[in-house]
Amino acid sequence: xxxxxxxxxxxxxxxxxxxxxxxxxxxxxxxxxxxxxxxxxxxxxxxxxxxxxxxxxxxxxxxxxxxxxxxxxxxxxxxxxxxxxxxxxxxxxxxxxxxxxxxxxxxxxxxxxxxxxxxxxxxxxxxxxxxxxxxxxxxxxxxxxxxxxxxxxxxxxxxxxxxxxxxxxxxxxxxxxxxxxxxxxxxxxxxxxxxxxxxxxxxxxxxxxxxxxxxxxxxxxxxxxxxxxxxxxxxxxxxxxxxxxx
Amino acid sequence: xxxxxxxxxxxxxxxxxxxxxxxxxxxxxxxxxxxxxxxxxxxxxxxxxxxxxxxxxxxxxxxxxxxxxxxxxxxxxxxxxxxxxxx
Numbered sequence: 001x002x003x004x005x006x007x008x009x010x011x012x013x014x015x016x017x018x019x020x021x022x023x024x025x026x027x028x029x030x031x032x033x034x035x036x037x038x039x040x041x042x043x044x045x046x047x048x049x050x051x052x053x054x055x056x057x058x059x060x061x062x063x064x065x066x067x068x069x070x071x072x073x074x075x076x077x078x079x080x081x082x083x084x085x086x087x088x089x090x091x092x093x094x095x096x097x098x099x100x101x102x103x104x105x106x107x108x109x110x111x112x113x114x115x116x117x118x119x120x121x122x123x124x125x126x127x128x129x130x131x132x133x134x135x136x137x138x139x140x141x142x143x144x145x146x147x148x149x150x151x152x153x154x155x156x157x158x159x160x161x162x163x164x165x166x167x168x169x170x171x172x173x174x175x176x177x178x179x180x181x182x183x184x185x186x187x188x189x190x191x192x193x194x195x196x197x198x199x200x201x202x203x204x205x206x207x208x209x210x211x212x213x214x215x216x217x218x219x220x221x222x223x224x225x226x227x228x229x230x231x232x233x234x235x236x237x238x239x240x241x242x243x244x245x246x
Numbered sequence: 247x248x249x250x251x252x253x254x255x256x257x258x259x260x261x262x263x264x265x266x267x268x269x270x271x272x273x274x275x276x277x278x279x280x281x282x283x284x285x286x287x288x289x290x291x292x293x294x295x296x297x298x299x300x301x302x303x304x305x306x307x308x309x310x311x312x313x314x315x316x317x318x319x320x321x322x323x324x325x326x327x328x329x330x331x332x333x
Contacts, residue, residue: 177258181277185265197267198254204265205256 006030008081008129008140012072015040020061021068025143027153039071069144074191077199081131083189088123088139089113095123095139095156096239099187100164105220107148109231116229117236125150132206160212160239167217170231172238180213249291250333264288274330287322291332
């Protein structure tokens with residue numbers, strides 16, 4: 001099927017074999033717009049994603065949706081936009097990203113923010129697109145946002161990236177760009193094509209000039225019901241009060 | 247000898263960092279933090295070269311005693327070989 005979506009400020013025309021991607025993109029559908037990019041998927045693309053997943057249990061439609069996002073992400077490098085793994089929370093038109101390997105607690109921390117900070121909303125719970133534009137980086141909600149399906153079809157100015165780690169207590173500290181490079185590399189989508197990877201590295205370098213970096217230790221009890229608001233409030237007060245001073 | 251990886255350099259807080267672009271089937275997934283001389287060595291190693299060629303190139307580019315530069319290059323190459331970056 002053929003349809004168009006508005007994503008990261010661009011119009012994508014998608015040609016898919018299955019309707020899974022169409023269903024997941026419903027909130028981003030646009031009608032009869034002039035596309036900036038055209039993305040087509042094939043059975044070969046689906047098989048590639050099946051190999052990456054390392055599992056036979058996922059449906060072809062789901063795998064195709066992964067292929068679509070991979071192609072969208074690589075196409076958007078031409079527009080200073082790249083894909084990152086992290087959970088992005090917005091307050092007004094500003095946002096912060098928590099990033100860490102899967103299972104650390106990004107989703108739990110995001111849920112705590114939503115519970116304890118009324119004005120917080122989730123821009124993208126898992127795989128946001130980031131566009132670097134001069135002195136600012138914009139972060140976008142997209143339909144590809146994790147199994148909790150938390151996203152808002154919007155953009156926000158990214159003020160900080162916080163690297164999350166599990167620990168025995170909640171604490172947060174500012175770190176410099178040098179301390180962030182390796183952790184950042186681990187959470188950015190890295191294309192296999194060398195020229196696309198070169199563009200990605202350039203964008204990462206540009207990103208680092210526009211945001212603050214933090215490291216947070218997070219006491220994750222696994223059971224959300226046992227957790228109070230300390231981690232959310234601590235990170236909110238640190239990350240957004242720094243913004244206000246700028 | 248040559249680098250196994252194509253490196254892209256970037257400057258962060260006045261430091262030179264080199265990121266490998268082709269790590270898919272390789273073991274090194276880190277980032278190199280380099281001074282100016284080490285960055286020049288990495289640049290030379292993007293093509294097939296020899297220890298002697300590297301030394302001669304650095305002698306032309308920088309003021310320095312041959313013995314000093316030779317020691318530096320040898321130490322640098324040793325580290326790169328141990329990290330699996332140079333073959």
